[in-house]
Amino acid sequence: MAKAVATTKKSGAKKKPATAAKKTAKKESVPVRYKCRMCGYIYSPLRGEPHNGIPAGTAFEDLPEDYVCPVCGYQGKGKIGKWGFEEWRPTRYLCSICNYIYDEKRGEPHRGIKPGTKFEDLPEDYVCPVCAQDPKILVQFGKVFKQGFQPLNE
Numbered sequence: 001m002a003k004a005v006a007t008t009k010k011s012g013a014k015k016k017p018a019t020a021a022k023k024t025a026k027k028e029s030v031p032v033r034y035k036c037r038m039c040g041y042i043y044s045p046l047r048g049e050p051h052n053g054i055p056a057g058t059a060f061e062d063l064p065e066d067y068v069c070p071v072c073g074y075q076g077k078g079k080i081g082k083w084g085f086e087e088w089r090p091t092r093y094l095c096s097i098c099n100y101i102y103d104e105k106r107g108e109p110h111r112g113i114k115p116g117t118k119f120e121d122l123p124e125d126y127v128c129p130v131c132a133q134d135p136k137i138l139v140q141f142g143k144v145f146k147q148g149f150q151p152l153n154e
C-alpha cells in the first residue's frame with residue numbers, strides 16, 4: 001500500500017524554476033515505538049535509553065535479549081522483558097508551542113482533514129490551526145508546521 005502521492009497539485013503562487021528533483025527524500029517512516037503492557041512505558045528508538053547504555057537510534061529489535069522495562073524494574077514490579085512490550089504508535093500529537101492536540105480520530109473536518117487521517121499523512125504544509133490564528137505566535141515563531149508537534153504518549 002504505497003502512498004506515492006506527492007504534493008503535486010499545489011496551486012501555490014510561487015512557481016519553482018526547473019530545479020527539478022529537489023526532492024526532500026526525507027520520508028522517513030516513523031520508527032516503531034513499543035509500549036510496556038504493564039506500565040505503559042514507551043520505548044522510542046529515536047530516544048533510546050542513553051542512561052542505560054542504549055544509544056539513541058537503537059531499534060527495538062536490536063535491544064539486547066536481556067533488556068527489561070526500566071520503569072517496571074525501577075518500581076520493583078519485576079523484570080518485564082521485551083516479551084512484555086507491544087508495538088505502539090501515537091494517535092495524538094501535541095503542538096509544542098500552544099499545546100493544541102491533533103487527534104487522528106477526530107481529524108480536522110472543518111479544514112478538510114477527515115477523521116482518521118494519520119499524522120504522517122497530513123499535507124507537508126499542514127500548520128497548527130491554533131498557532132495560525134495567533135498573531136503573537138506568528139511573529140515569534142512563524143508558522144508551526146508538523147515538525148513543531150510531538151507525539152503524545154498515551
Ligand SMILES: [Zn+2]
Nearest residue numbers: 036039069072
Ligand atoms: Zn514497564
Ligand SMILES: [Zn+2]
Nearest residue numbers: 095098128131
Ligand atoms: Zn500550535
